[in-house]
Amino acid sequence: MRLLLCADLHLDAPFTWADPAVGRARRQAVRDALTRIVALAAELEVDALCVAGDLYEHERTRPDTGEFLRASFGAASCPVLIAPGNHDWYGPASLYRQVAWSPNVTVFRADRLTALELAPGFTIWGAAHRAPANTDGFLDGFAVDRGGVSVGLFHGSEQGGFAGQESGKRAHAPFVAEQVPRAGLAHALVGHFHRPALARWHTYPGNPEPLAFGEEGGRGAVLVSVADDGAVTRELNRVGGAPWHDIRVQITRADHGGEVREQVRQALLGLEGIVRLTVAGEVAPGVDLAGLELAGLGGHLEALVIRPLQLTPSYDLSALAREATVRGHFVRDVLASGLSVSQRERVLAAGLLALDGRADELAAS
Amino acid sequence: MRIETVTAHGFGPLAGQKLGLAPGLTVVAGDNESGKSSWHAATFAALCGRRRGRGRPSAQEQQFIDNHQPWDGGPWAVSCVVRLDDGRCIELRQDLSGKVDCRATDTGLTRDVSAEIMVDGSPDASAWLGLTRAGFRATACVGQAEVLGVLDAADGLQHALQRAAATAGSAGTAATAIELLETCRRTAVGRDTAAAIRPLRRAREAVAAAEESVRAATLAQADFTAVAEQADQLSAEADAAQRQAHAAGDEAAALAEELRSAGRLEAPAHAPRAVASTRAVPRSRRWLVGGFLAVATSLLAAAVVVGSGVLAAVGGIVALVAGGAIWGAAAGQATTRPYLRVAPDLRKLQQEWSEQHVLAEAALRRHHEAALRAGRADAVRAERGLSLPSVAEAEERLAAAQRELSRVQELEETLGLAIGFLAQAQEQVHRQVAPELTGLLRAWLPELTRGRYVDARMDPALLAVEVCGPDAVFRRAELLSHGTAEQVYLLLRVALATQLTAGHDTCPLLLDDVTVHADPGRTRQLLELLHELSRDRQIVLFAQQEQVREWARDRLDGEFDALIELPAVGLGLAGPVGRSLVGA
Numbered sequence: 021m022r023l024l025l026c027a028d029l030h031l032d033a034p035f036t037w038a039d040p041a042v043g044r045a046r047r048q049a050v051r052d053a054l055t056r057i058v059a060l061a062a063e064l065e066v067d068a069l070c071v072a073g074d075l076y077e078h079e080r081t082r083p084d085t086g087e088f089l090r091a092s093f094g095a096a097s098c099p100v101l102i103a104p105g106n107h108d109w110y111g112p113a114s115l116y117r118q119v120a121w122s123p124n125v126t127v128f129r130a131d132r133l134t135a136l137e138l139a140p141g142f143t144i145w146g147a148a149h150r151a152p153a154n155t156d157g158f159l160d161g162f163a164v165d166r167g168g169v170s171v172g173l174f175h176g177s178e179q180g181g182f183a184g185q186e187s188g189k190r191a192h193a194p195f196v197a198e199q200v201p202r203a204g205l206a207h208a209l210v211g212h213f214h215r216p217a218l219a220r221w222h223t224y225p226g227n228p229e230p231l232a233f234g235e236e237g238g239r240g241a242v243l244v245s246v247a248d249d250g251a252v253t254r255e256l257n258r259v260g261g262a263p264w265h266d267i268r269v270q271i272t273r274a275d276h277g278g279e280v281r282e283q284v285r286q287a288l289l290g291l292e293g294i295v296r297l298t299v300a301g302e303v304a305p306g307v308d309l310a311g312l313e314l315a316g317l318g319g320h321l322e323a324l325v326i327r328p329l330q331l332t333p334s335y336d337l338s339a340l341a342r343e344a345t346v347r348g349h350f351v352r353d354v355l356a357s358g359l360s361v362s363q364r365e366r367v368l369a370a371g372l373l374a375l376d377g378r379a380d381e382l383a384a385s
Numbered sequence: 386m387r388i389e390t391v392t393a394h395g396f397g398p399l400a401g402q403k404l405g406l407a408p409g410l411t412v413v414a415g416d417n418e419s420g421k422s423s424w425h426a427a428t429f430a431a432l433c434g435r436r437r438g439r440g441r442p443s444a445q446e447q448q449f450i451d452n453h454q455p456w457d458g459g460p461w462a463v464s465c466v467v468r469l470d471d472g473r474c475i476e477l478r479q480d481l482s483g484k485v486d487c488r489a490t491d492t493g494l495t496r497d498v499s500a501e502i503m504v505d506g507s508p509d510a511s512a513w514l515g516l517t518r519a520g521f522r523a524t525a526c527v528g529q530a531e532v533l534g535v536l537d538a539a540d541g542l543q544h545a546l547q548r549a550a551a552t553a554g555s556a557g558t559a560a561t562a563i564e565l566l567e568t569c570r571r572t573a574v575g576r577d578t579a580a581a582i583r584p585l586r587r588a589r590e591a592v593a594a595a596e597e598s599v600r601a602a603t604l605a606q607a608d609f610t611a612v613a614e615q616a617d618q619l620s621a622e623a624d625a626a627q628r629q630a631h632a633a634g635d636e637a638a639a640l641a642e643e644l645r646s647a648g649r650l651e652a653p654a655h656a657p658r659a660v661a662s663t664r665a666v667p668r669s670r671r672w673l674v675g676g677f678l679a680v681a682t683s684l685l686a687a688a689v690v691v692g693s694g695v696l697a698a699v700g701g702i703v704a705l706v707a708g709g710a711i712w713g714a715a716a717g718q719a720t721t722r723p724y725l726r727v728a729p730d731l732r733k734l735q736q737e738w739s740e741q742h743v744l745a746e747a748a749l750r751r752h753h754e755a756a757l758r759a760g761r762a763d764a765v766r767a768e769r770g771l772s773l774p775s776v777a778e779a780e781e782r783l784a785a786a787q788r789e790l791s792r793v794q795e796l797e798e799t800l801g802l803a804i805g806f807l808a809q810a811q812e813q814v815h816r817q818v819a820p821e822l823t824g825l826l827r828a829w830l831p832e833l834t835r836g837r838y839v840d841a842r843m844d845p846a847l848l849a850v851e852v853c854g855p856d857a858v859f860r861r862a863e864l865l866s867h868g869t870a871e872q873v874y875l876l877l878r879v880a881l882a883t884q885l886t887a888g889h890d891t892c893p894l895l896l897d898d899v900t901v902h903a904d905p906g907r908t909r910q911l912l913e914l915l916h917e918l919s920r921d922r923q924i925v926l927f928a929q930q931e932q933v934r935e936w937a938r939d940r941l942d943g944e945f946d947a948l949i950e951l952p953a954v955g956l957g958l959a960g961p962v963g964r965s966l967v968g969a
Contacts, residue, residue, distance in 0.1 A: 034777035036784035043781045079606060080777050083770030113614035306444075328792060339504055339517045344817075344885045346551040346559040349810035354802075363802070366795070370803035374562035375552050379569045382796065 021142050024061045026241040026259075027072035027175070027211025028227035029054055030107060031089075032080040037232065037296070042323045046229075046294075049261045053229040054092055056259040057241045062097045064243055064257075068138055069096055072211030072225070073105020073149065073175025076115065086119040094122035101136065102127045103146040105175030105211055106155065106192045110148040131155065133162050133172060141168030142246070145205065149175060155193040164204030169250045172200065172208040178222055197221040206250030218242070218254050228259045233296045236264035262293030262322045271301030271331060277312045280331070285317050288324075296325045302334035305373070309381050332369045340372070347375055386513060386890040387468050387923040391431050394462040395455035396481075397423040404428075407947035410919035412937040413927045415951030421927040424951070425897045426453050428925065429526060431465035433518040434479040434487055437506025454482075466492070467510060470890045477510055515889035516553060523554030524882050529898045532871060542863050542874055546822070546848040549881045550814050559811035560847075566804045574797040585797060588790040595783035602779040609769050616762030619755050626752035633745030640738035647734075812846075818884050819845040825880040826852070826873065833872050833914055838865075850877070868907035872914055875899070879918050893923035905932055912936050919946065 029050055035043040061069040076085055093100040104110040104127065110117075116127045126136060128146030136144045143166060147158045157176060164170045176193035192212060200208045200221035208222040216226035216239050226239035240258040247253075269287045274280045284299060295318060303309070309331060318324025341351045350371050354364055370382050387408045393399035398420055404413070415421045430453070435446070455461050461482040467475050473491055475498065480486035487507040489499045502512040511521035531545070547558035557565075575583015826841035830852060838852040842859060850862040850873065862873045879894065886892040896915070900908045912933065915924050926933070937948040 032777055034780040034784075036781055038781060039785055040775075040778040040781045043778060047777065077777075079603070080775075081606075081610075082775065083609070083766075083773055113610045113617075118613055118617050336504060336517065339512065342512070342515045343517065343520060343553060344515060344814070344887055345520070345549075345553050346807065346810045346814045347553075347556070349813050350559075350806050353806050353810055357806075359802070363799070366799040367802045367806060370566065370799050371562065371807050374565045374569075374803065374807070375556045375559070377557050377561070377565065379562070379565035382566075382569050382573065382800070 021068075021139065021169075021246045022064065022066040023068050023070050023171070023209065023244045023246065024057070024064060024066040024241050024257075025070045025072060025209045025223060025225050025244050026054075026057050026228055027105075027225050028074045028214055029076070029229065030074055030227065030231055031076035031085055032082055033077050033231055034080065035231065038323065038325060042325070045323065046231075050229045050231075051088060052261055053259050054089075057228065058092050058096050060241055060257055060259060066098055066243065068099040068101055068144070069093075070144070070173050070209050070244075071100065071102045072173055072209050073103050074107040074211055075102065075105075077107045078109060078111075078114065078152070081115055086115045089115070090119045090121060090125075093125045096124060098124065099138065100125045101138075101144055101146055101173060103173045103175055103211075104128070104148040106149045106152050108149075109152050109155075110150055128173070131158075133158050133174065135166070135170075141248075143168060143170045144173050145170055146173040149193065153192065157193050157195045157199070159195045159199040159203050159205075159208075162203045169246060169248065170205050171244075171246060172203070172205045172210075174208070175211045177212055178210065178217075178219070178224075206246060207244070207252045209244060215239075216242070216256060218256070223252075223254055225256070229261060230264050230294075233264065233266040236266065263291075264294045264296075265291050266296045266298075267291070268298040268300060271299065271303060273302060273304070273334060274307055275304040276306070277308050280307065280312060281314065281317070284314055288317055288321070292321060294323045294325075295321050296327065298327045298330065300330035301332075303331050305333040305335060305376055305378070307331075307333070332365050333373060335368070335372050337368065347372070350375075386470065386510070386893060388428065388432070388893055388925070389466045389468055389474075391424070391428045391465045392463065393424070393427045394464065395457070395459040396427045396430070396461065396463050397453045398456050399423050399427060400455065400457055400459060404949065405947075406923070406925055407941075407945060408923055409945035410916050410941060411923075411925045411947045411949060412933060412941065413925060413949045413951065414929065414934045414937065415927075416929055416953065419929075419951040419953050421929065421951060422897065423453065425526075425895060425927050427463050428465070428895055429522065430481060431463040431477060431479055432467070432510040433521055434477075434507035434509055435481055436504075436518070437487070462486075469513060475510070477508060479507065513890045514886045514892045516886065516892070517555070519555035520553035520885070521892075523552070524549065524878075524885055525892050526895045527875075527878060527897070527899055529901050532874065532899050532902075540849075540863060542870065542877070543847060543849045545874070546818075546850070546877060546881070549878070549885070550818050550848060551811070553881075553885050559807055559814075563804055563807050563811075566800050566807070570797065570800045570804075574793055574800065584793045585790075588786065588793045591786040592783070592790050595779070595786040598774070599776070599779040599783050602774040602776045605769070605774055606776050609766065609773050612762055612766045612769060616759050616766050619759035619762055623752050623755035623759050626748045626755055629748035630745045630752055633741045633748055637738055637741035637745060640734060640741060644734055644738065815845045815848055818881070819843045819848060821884050822848075822850075822877055822880045825876055825883075826850070829876055829914075829917075830873075833876075833910065834869055838869065868903070868910055871903065871907060871911060875911065875914060875918075879922070882922070891922050893925065894918075896924065896926045898928060899926070900928060900930060900933060908932055909936065912940070916940060916946070 031050055031054070032047060033050070035046045038046065058069065075089070102116070102125065104114070104116060108115070110127070110129050116129070121127065126146075128134060128136075128148045131148060131150040133145040133147045136146060138144050143164075145164070149155045158174045159172070174193065176195050177191045179191065179194050179196050195208075197219060198221070210222050210224055213224045214227045214231070214235055215224070217224040223242055223244060225242040227235065228240045230236055230239075238256060238258065240256055240260060243255040243257060245253045267287055269284050271280055271283055274283070280299065280303060284297065288295065288297075297314070297318075299314070309329060312329070314326055315324065337351055337355070340347055341355060342348060343351075351368065354367050354371070357364065359367060370379070373379055373381055388406050390403055390405050392403040394401060404424055413421060413424060426449070435449075453461075460480070462478070462480050464476060464478040467477065469475060474493055476490045476492050478486065478488055478490075487499070488497055489502060489508040489510070490496065491498050499508045502508045502510055504512055504517070509518055511518060511525075514521065514525075516524055544558065545554070547560060548554045548556070551557065551559040551562070572583065574585045575581050577585050577589065823841055823843045830841055831839045836855070838854050840857075840859075841850060841852045843850050851859040852862055852865065852869075852873070853859040862870060865873070882892045882894060900911050903911060908930065909932075915926060918924060928934075934948065934950065937946075941948055
């Protein structure tokens with residue numbers, strides 16, 4: 021059996037690092053990724069397209085999201101099996117209930133694993149989150165009750181690899197990898213973690229289109245081939261659109277804004293797609309940060325997100341700290357204070373720029 | 386620290402020349418174009434070198450390059466030998482063009498000590514004084530412009546002292562810096578009051594507005610979801626009612642079939658109302674039913690009117706029953722109204738049949754009502770969907786507003802902290818400096834002014850200097866005669882140099898034509914003062930006035946002081962300039 025697994029598309033999710041215009045484009049990119057996944061399913065001639073939850077965000081669905089999903093999956097040339105997750109949990113007002121799905125679409129509705137015989141001797145066991153939180157592990161107390169090959173499809177948190185995955189995630193429908201074979205499943209097709217994980221007993225495909233920086237890299241839809249004896253082979257297929265780059269330009273020394281701009285321009289050369297830019301480092305005390313224009317350097321990109329400048333005037337603090345002046349006292353006092361490193365840098369820059377008569381630059385930094 | 390020699394290997398018009406300096410007061414005298422300013426700059430460069438950094442030089446550095454690169458195009462290099470207070474003799478070599486061959490060597494141990502004073506890539510001897518290059522220039526190098534500035538400005542002396550205290554004179558005063566920060570806080574942050582219009586208030590209002598937008602969008606989304614859910618529910622109810630109607634219709638049809646099978650169909654006394662079908666009745670069946678009814682009606686009419694007999698009557702009843710049964714099977718509800726009369730033993734069956742018709746009718750009514758409501762809910766859903774605000778976009782706007790608020794709040798915190806630290810540092814330094822300066826003034830003032838002024842005091846907050854004569858009336862130092870003000874200023878510069886280099890080597894002073902605008906009396910007073918001050922620190926005075934040379938020839942001894950008379954650069958003299966010792 022050949023199954024194409026995807027998860028965590030998070031249609032209609034906000035992109036809080038971006039302005040709404042970029043956010044709109046990103047949301048469209050996520051839809052485009054789903055379209056490519058459906059096309060990939062046809063191209064690979066899979067036996068089913070499996071969606072392991074968090075297909076959309078329930079609290080943010082747009083009026084046409086349901087129709088988009090209905091049309092997309094309706095166009096699929098294979099069965100589409102959906103196991104709702106914690107963001108698209110199956111409830112009374114769920115899109116899953118409202119959409120008139122085409123006959124090839126199956127939405128698992130129970131909060132326990134239920135069987136769907138995809139082919140003789142091959143069963144998919146799927147389950148749904150029925151609430152946005154506090155969903156128990158689907159494998160707890162579960163055991164396959166039939167012969168043949170069984171594969172699980174659900175949205176859950178594998179606890180063994182939890183520490184290595186995204187921090188701040190709550191343990192939704194937790195399980196440990198060893199529960200998979202104990203339950204009689206040959207493999208578990210799962211969603212929730214956005215970083216792909218092709219583990220022995222389970223597969224996380226990751227979110228195909230990044231939602232945040234740090235999620236760039238290999239991710240997409242996983243072609244899972246299950247042999248008659250339950251052995252699994254996998255192949256990750258990228259389906260994302262424009263590449264993402266989170267770049268940091270470390271200015272070692274710049275004596276005027278043009279040098280900063282040139283270093284940034286060089287760093288952006290050859291890049292395409294979505295770029296988040298951090299400009300950090302030291303510049304000569306005379307550099308006009310207020311007049312520094314960087315947004316225009318991203319004209320060739322789909323989006324350029326510029327974080328607040330982390331440039332500080334390159335004062336020789338150790339030399340200044342030796343001075344028996346107000347400036348020397350100021351530097352020593354600030355360095356000896358209990359302020360955080362970033363606070364110290366900001367306060368030192370503010371005081372020293374002010375002593376140089378250039379406090380107006382602070383508003384731009 | 387005392388500078389023993391300065392060698393200009395290549396510096397402006399100077400090439401391969403050496404200047405030997407006395408440990409006390411050295412007067413370097415020469416006419417215009419004799420290279421005084423070049424020697425002054427070369428001395429500074431030999432001590433402090435140049436910043437070694439990538440990128441284009443600053444405007445000040447560029448000016449230094451333009452003014453002092455070798456005229457003959459040779460290597461741009463200077464060196465000097467200094468003796469530190471701890472007795473070490475150090476040779477400093479500064480490669481000013483490549484800035485590569487720069488080093489400080491302890492000549493006694495022949496050891497490279499550059500690491501002790503390496504600043505921005507080249508050795509800087511001002512580090513031994515606790516200063517920076519800029520600080521040394523501002524503290525130890527005094528030019529005529531500065532003296533004039535102090536004399537001409539209303540609060541020039543106080544400002545100069547504040548600058549010196551704040552940044553060793555290399556930048557602004559602490560008070561000005563604090564005021565700049567306060568201004569920045571007013572304009573770039575502003576107050577957080579309802580009437581305020583500055584960024585902080587605007588950012589707060591933007592966040593509040595964005596939060597409200599998110600709330601509104603979330604509510605609208607919830608409302609939309611509820612409407613959708615309601616429409617979905619009503620649709621489900623309509624479907625259920627339809628299913629019930631179908632079931633009741635089917636049940637009625639089955640009962641009718643039973644009645645027909647019993648062959649005892651009669652029109653009931655109170656026949657049930659017909660139930661309209663919700664199913665589409667096939668046209669062929671409608672024609673079939675019509676045909677049966679037509680035959681039945683004809684036969685019955687013949688039996689009654691013509692009296693054709695029992696057979697005709699029986700045939701009519703059979704045809705009627707068959708037509709009813711077909712209709713029931715087709716739709717469960719007849720579009721016609723079959724009036725059936727049953728025998729007493731079949732009344733129960735007929736009653737059930739009637740009840741099923743009523744149930745079907747009620748279910749159909751519910752279906753119609755639910756379908757109507759579902760349709761309305763669908764219309765509402767579609768209408769609200771058109772204007773449904775995007776929760777995601779509202780959240781993105783809120784995040785942007787929160788970022789801006791955080792930025793402004795962070796700036797407010799930074800400015801507040803910087804102001805606090807600066808004010809604290811200013812108070813500490815002023816409290817430290819004021820008594821030192823006052824003490825020096827009190828010690829020197831009576832002698833320098835020949836008793837005209839006998840006491841001095843200083844406001845530690847502002848470093849405002851006041852002096853008083855025997856009448857004990859204090860006057861602001863800026864309001865004194867230029868001669869006295871000059872003396873006070875130079876005294877305070879020396880005191881500041883002492884203060885700012887406290888704990889480090891003694892700071893030499895390099896004075897460039899500071900007497901050029903003074904009348905002969907003031908010039909003599911200044912020279913005497915400098916001579917006195919040079920007992921404790923090395924002073925190098927570059928001067929062009931003949932009066933200064935004469936004074937130097939007359940007053941400077943050969944052991945501790947020196948007069949160096951520079952020849953005109955145009956004479957093309959090369960080699961060591963040497964030291965003209967006067968009075969030896």
